[in-house]
Amino acid sequence: MQASARISNILNGGSDGWDVFNRARDMIADGVAVTELTIGEHDIRTAAPILQEMHRAAVAGHTGYASIPGTTALRDAIAERVSTRTGVATTRDNVLITPGGQSGLYAAHFATLNPGDRALFIDPFYATYPGTLRGVSAEPVAVQARANLAFQPRAADLAAVASGARTLLINSPNNPTGVVYSRATLEGIAQVCVDHDLWLISDEVYDTQVWEGAHICPRALPGMAERTLVVGSMSKSHAMTGSRIGWVVGPAEMITHLCNLATHTTYGVPGFIQDAARFALDQGLDFEEEIAAPFRRRRAIAQAVLAGQNAVVLVPPQGAMYLMLDVRGTGLSGETFANALLDAEQIAVMPGESFGEAAAGHVRVAMTVDDGRFEQALRALCRFAETIS
Numbered sequence: 001m002q003a004s005a006r007i008s009n010i011l012n013g014g015s016d017g018w019d020v021f022n023r024a025r026d027m028i029a030d031g032v033a034v035t036e037l038t039i040g041e042h043d044i045r046t047a048a049p050i051l052q053e054m055h056r057a058a059v060a061g062h063t064g065y066a067s068i069p070g071t072t073a074l075r076d077a078i079a080e081r082v083s084t085r086t087g088v089a090t091t092r093d094n095v096l097i098t099p100g101g102q103s104g105l106y107a108a109h110f111a112t113l114n115p116g117d118r119a120l121f122i123d124p125f126y127a128t129y130p131g132t133l134r135g136v137s138a139e140p141v142a143v144q145a146r147a148n149l150a151f152q153p154r155a156a157d158l159a160a161v162a163s164g165a166r167t168l169l170i171n172s173p174n175n176p177t178g179v180v181y182s183r184a185t186l187e188g189i190a191q192v193c194v195d196h197d198l199w200l201i202s203d204e205v206y207d208t209q210v211w212e213g214a215h216i217c218p219r220a221l222p223g224m225a226e227r228t229l230v231v232g233s234m235s236k237s238h239a240m241t242g243s244r245i246g247w248v249v250g251p252a253e254m255i256t257h258l259c260n261l262a263t264h265t266t267y268g269v270p271g272f273i274q275d276a277a278r279f280a281l282d283q284g285l286d287f288e289e290e291i292a293a294p295f296r297r298r299r300a301i302a303q304a305v306l307a308g309q310n311a312v313v314l315v316p317p318q319g320a321m322y323l324m325l326d327v328r329g330t331g332l333s334g335e336t337f338a339n340a341l342l343d344a345e346q347i348a349v350m351p352g353e354s355f356g357e358a359a360a361g362h363v364r365v366a367m368t369v370d371d372g373r374f375e376q377a378l379r380a381l382c383r384f385a386e387t388i389s
């Protein structure tokens with residue numbers, strides 16, 4: 001019996017770009033001490049008080065089917081957070097709670113694209129994007145944000161392919177580049193969306209990890225609230241990756257459609273997880289800064305280490321838990337560099353090519369091991385690059 005073309009097409013017959021990661025995992029399973037700088041996951045676990053609240057809520061009986069769009073308390077908390085941070089009036093009717101940002105991304109595209117529609121996204125991209133778009137039977141159209149323009153996408157490049165498209169997916173702060181889109185970039189994007197009648201899907205799961213500049217939510221730009229779906233998550237902001245809790249914020253009518261989708265797919269998110277998420281949001285900005293602090297520190301460590309060499313070039317890290325290193329000076333592709341580094345130094349980083357053509361000749365370094373080990377690994381990476389430059 002055959003699987004559907006749609007599901008078989010999710011990977012499009014190609015690799016999912018995680019070969020180095022898988023090889024590192026195999027080496028670790030064989031007992032090799034690999035420094036793992038691949039996956040975007042904190043080196044701390046979810047804070048004990050959040051887990052205690054989860055436990056309390058479960059023991060208190062919040063274990064049955066929960067309200068499908070999300071509990072009123074959590075939707076209100078997200079609506080208030082969004083209103084305060086963006087200035088866009090937002091109520092619970094604009095909020096759907098989802099099992100993580102990933103599921104929000106899928107739902108947002110399912111809700112806005114018909115089969116065969118052109119769906120624009122920016123290259124370099126978070127590795128799952130093309131699969132998500134193929135998964136809803138859309139035609140993914142990558143638009144490059146160029147390395148020589150600091151990976152800020154250009155409105156002219158988007159406009160050139162926007163005809164006949166229905167959606168545009170962006171992500172700032174950006175995984176994998178660590179770039180935060182400027183106001184000018186976002187205004188250009190908004191203009192393209194208005195001119196070409198596009199839905200904007202704005203993936204903002206790193207919005208609490210901004211090291212330089214400011215996060216601007218494009219939903220707050222003129223004419224955008226009615227055509228923007230913002231995908232958010234507590235995975236990165238509250239170190240709750242395994243709790244699978246996120247949201248989509250957008251026009252109330254679209255949230256009603258998304259709620260229908262949730263009724264026929266996820267059937268909502270467990271109530272005890274939602275209660276813990278509400279509790280976590282109540283911990284406020286200081287707590288969010290505490291979760292972001294290790295990455296802020298390691299970014300400074302990286303800037304100091306990389307200043308003392310010229311074998312690799314650091315893309316200015318403005319946000320998110322990653323560094324992008326340009327390794328083209330070594331003459332190697334990102335993929336060859338990452339594989340060779342793993343063999344020579346037992347350090348695992350992601351090849352830029354895993355995130356699209358625009359990141360070729362780069363590697364992405366996740367800042368997800370303790371400061372001492374991180375610094376040592378970066379020094380070893382630089383020495384390695386120097387030996388082959």
Ligand code: PLP
Pocket residue numbers: 040099100101102103126171175203205232233234235241245246
């Ligand atoms: N979007 C981006 C850009 C990501 O990097 C990730 C995870 O790494 C996600 C979405 C999905 O996050 P989650 O489903 O854990 O909320």
